[in-house]
Amino acid sequence: MLRPSMKRLLRLLALLLAGAAGLLVLAGVAGFVYLRASLPQTEGRIALKGLTAPVEVVRDRHGVVRIRAGSLWDLLFAQGFVHAQERLWQMEFQRRVGQGRLSEVLGEATLAQDRFLRTWGFYQAAKSAYERLYPEEKEAVDAYVAGVNAFLASGAPLPPEFALLGFRPESWRGPDVLVWAKMMSFDLSGNWEEELLRHRLLARGVSPERLLELLPPYPEDAPTVLSAEDLRLPLRREEAPSALLPMAPPRFLEASNNWVVAGSRTATGKPFLADDPHLGLQAPSLWFLMALEAPGYRAVGASLPGVPGIVIGRNERIAWGVTNVGADVQDLYLLEEVGTGYRYRGQVLPYRVREEVIRIKGGREERLKVRETVYGPVITDALADPPKTPMALRWVSLDPEDHILMAYLGINRAKNWVEFQEALKLYSAPSQNFVYADIDGNIGYIAPGKFPIRREGHTGMVPVPGNGAWDWQGYRPPETWPMVLNPKEGLLVTANHKVTPKGFPYALTYDWAEPYRAERILELLRAKEKLTLEDMKAIQQDQKSLLFRDFRPVLSLLNPLSERARAWRERLLAWDGTMAPSSEEALVFALWYTELTRLPEKEVGEAHWDEPRYLLKALKEGDKNCDQPETEYPETCLDYAALALERALDRKEALKAKAWGEVHRAAFRHPVLTHTPLRRLSDRQVAFGGDRYTANVGPFDPQSLTMGHGPSYRQIVDLSNPEGSLFVHPMGQSGHLLSPHYADLLPLWARGDYLPMAFSGEGRTLLLEPGR
Known part of the structure; x- marks a missing residue:
């Protein structure tokens, strides 16, 4: 989930550690004994000060945790304890990022990053929010923090990363929980970067009119999450921003898919709800699978180490999934x-x-x-x-007040649409596309959040004068948020594409993702009269590229320069566009498209400009960037595309690759151990298909072709048989190198398999008991 600047930071960090004296701790027999001793206790009994009654913790054969407690306090206390058992280093690193305190343990290499983090004031905002929590919300945070601190006080050996860096973690405090919610919001809110991009391009002399060509607005004929008939709000004539305020899709905000299908369209007669948030791939995984049970609280799904509760999942009566709206709240x-x-x-x-x-x-x-x-x-x-x-x-x-955790507590306990909707009234940021389904057969959608009210003429697309004339005028009330219950078509799909139809009273943002993923998911959902659980799986695994479908006609117009290129043109024209890891055509298309993205490099100052609608228009209608100044004759854009194919084939030969998955690999790197002798234990790579625009998404770095973002979690909830629902995430449940659950889920995730998303499950039992 970290941005490129953070990835550079982690590379510096790892280089520091490569020669660290702390590696000696892990050398030889003594090091192995230490590593084994620091594995979490998963059976027997542990007495913990702070518990009020015994709590049962069951780990199944995949390390999925099920916790049963007699009160919400004990439940969240135990969740904090278990998260610390399995992911303490990850939690420590996350809170130090939020605090801007990396340099204390990593040295000068992270100083610039700390300056950036301290300037934004994430931890200051977290402290302010903690002081203003509602009593029930604060009790939940305090219970979780007490569980983390109970692990720190238990005397259990610390994970090996602490030995490498030579420090012990401090006790946890309430703001340490809230700061990670702030960092998640930061990672999913990129409008400030978009504003800087437009500001930079205008300063380079790019005209406002030209910006609208380089950064095309969302297509009018593309799908939106909601239709006009779904909405009860009065629609109005939509005002487009002026040419001075161009609309642009984000460079790459973490993406996601979710959808919900009504029982009228399923073979079971009850809804299906699917979700796969596309976030940073890392070791250990971002998510931790859990089932949590206490009187009045029963939820199962994906949790975030460092945060109490279930973020994505289901309870006994409802299910929910989220994707990023990308709302402009900066x-x-x-x-x-x-x-x-x-x-x-x-x-x-x-x-x-x-x-x-x-x-x-x-x-x-x-x-x-x-x-x-x-x-x-x-x-x-x-x-x-x-x-x-x-x-x-x-x-x-x-803002000084933030009740997002209270919203999630309400979601976890909601029994119906009314309670779900009420819980989300407290939701702040990052705004998410929440899809909903319940065992009574209802499906729904809400985009909650604190949406700024801007004065007329202020679209939020470029920086504006800070003289008071362009200040926000409050936030949109919940009754005006985009939402629908039981839409007429019987399905809802979100893939970071435009939420609202033409005429909606206000703009959530103008930075929508390209509609390819949404179009493909809708195409597959509409293809069958009655959908099954297997269909839901197939859609989550689908890697057919609608990007190729759009660019295929260009291939037929090319006059390639060589026999090799002519042969490949014919192979690509005969290909169905499935970006399978075993496909050689997928490899050539990905390399060709990557070469095409170089087209406006000199104009925009970026090596790769992944704007497919700009590129398509250029190839079909011409563009000033197609003429190469170093040649004696003026090239057309089709000449440029033919040359790009030649360059792609040259690169393929240099790579010595015969299939897309040989070079397009999902990479899971440990932030500390990547460049140390332990990297062979810590890091993983698997062949993967897809591209940025396939439903089973596979965005890749244009230089290395590796994939650092992707489906970080998948779930499919069957409301006809909730205990038969499915979930999975890559890597494994444990953050410990020697744990059998460090990477045991990766093969399942890579081949499209799932685990049962159930409250029931057998395995090793650990009893947590009140102690003195």
């Missing part, structure tokens, strides 16, 4: 500086200066002065290449 404000202040509403206001002390491994300290405004921090101060004009950030996740 704005950048251009500051007119006057002396040591800035102009706001006719006055010069002084910056509020927040001093952050960054401690660096080895004993040095750095004092960072963060400038704050009425909007929020001046985040351009933390950028490596800041724009000339400083900009402050307004973002809902930096």
Whole structure:
């Protein structure tokens, strides 16, 4: 789930560790004994101070955990304890990211990252939110934190990463839980980067009109999540942004699919609900599979280590799934500086200066002065290449109050649509496409969140003056959120594409994902009169590329330069577009398309411009970037496409690859151990198919062709037989290298298999008992 800047940070971190004296701890027999001793206890009894009654923890043969407790406090206490048993290092790393305290244990290499994190003030926002939690919400957080701290106090050996880095974790506090929710919101809210991109392109001399060609708006004939007939709100004539405010799909926000199908369209007569959030692939996995049971609370699904409750899943009566809306809840404000202040509403206001002390491994300290405004921090101060004009950030996740955890507690316990809808009224950010189904046969959709109300003319697409004239005017009330219960068509699909139909009263964002995934899922759902559980599986595994379907006509127009290219043109024209890992055609198409994305490199200053509608229009109608200045004659765009095919085939030969999966591999790297001698134990790669636009998504780095994002979790809930529902995630349940559950789920995930998503299950039993 980490952005490219964080990935660079992790590479630096690992290089530091490669020569660390801490590796000696793990050498030889003594190291092996230490590693074995630090595996979690999974059977017997453990006495823990803070529990009020015994709690049963059952781990099945795949390491899936089922916890049964007599109260919600004990249940969440035990969840915190088990998360710490299995994923303590991951939780420690996550909270240090949120705190901006990496340099304390990693040294100078992470200083720039800490400056960035401290400038945004994630942990400051988490502390503020914790102080304002509702009593029940605070009790849930405190119970979870008490469970984590009970593990730290238990005397169990720490995971090997702590020995490598030579430190012990501090006790956990309430804000440590909330800060990871802030970081998840950051990872799924990229509008500030989109605003900076447009600002940069305009500064390069790209005209507003040209921006609309390079970054085409969402197509009018493409599907939307909701139709006009689904909505009860009055529709209006939609106002398009002016040419000065171009609309652009995100460069790559983590994507996801979910859908829900009514019983009228299924063979069982009851709904199916499917979800597969596409997030960063990592070791250990982002998710942890659990079933949690206490009086008044029974939920099973995917949990996040470091956070209480179930994020995606089901209870006895309802099921839910989420994908990212990508709502625009961030704005950048251009500051007119006057002396040591800035102009706001006719006055010069002084910056509020927040001093952050960054401690660096080895004993040095750095004092960072963060400038704050009425909007929020001046985040351009933390950028490596800041724009000339400083900009402050307004973002809902930096608001002092945030009750997202209360929303999830309500979702976990909801018994029907009314209770589900009521729980989501407290939801803040990141806005998610929630699909819903229940055992009574209802299906529904809500996009909840704190959506800013902007004045007319302010679309949120580019930075605006921070003079008070463009301030937010509050948030949209819940009754105006996009939602529907039991839509007429009997199905709902979300794949990060546009939510609202033409005429919806306000814009959630203009940065929608390309509609290819949504179109393919809808195509498959509409292809059968009665859908089955096997159909749901097949859709989640589908890798047919509608991107190829769009680009195929271009191939037929090419006049390739060589016999080799002519032969491959005919092979591709005969291919069905399935990006299977075993397909050689998939490999050639992926390489050809990657070469096509180089088209506007000199104009935009980016090596790869993955904007398929811009590229298609250029290839069909011509574009100024197609003529190569280094040649003596003017090339057409079809000439450029033919040359791109030649280059793709040259690259294929250099790779010596015969199938897409030989080079397109899903990579799971451990943030600490990747560049150490332990990397062979820690890291994994598997052949994978697909591309950025297939339902079974497979985005790849254009240089390495490896896949760092993908289906981080899959679930299929059968509301006719909830205990027969399915889920899985890649890697495994444990974060420990020597655990049999470190990577045992990866083969299942790679071949499209699942585990039972059930409350029942046998396995090893650990009894947690109250202690003194």
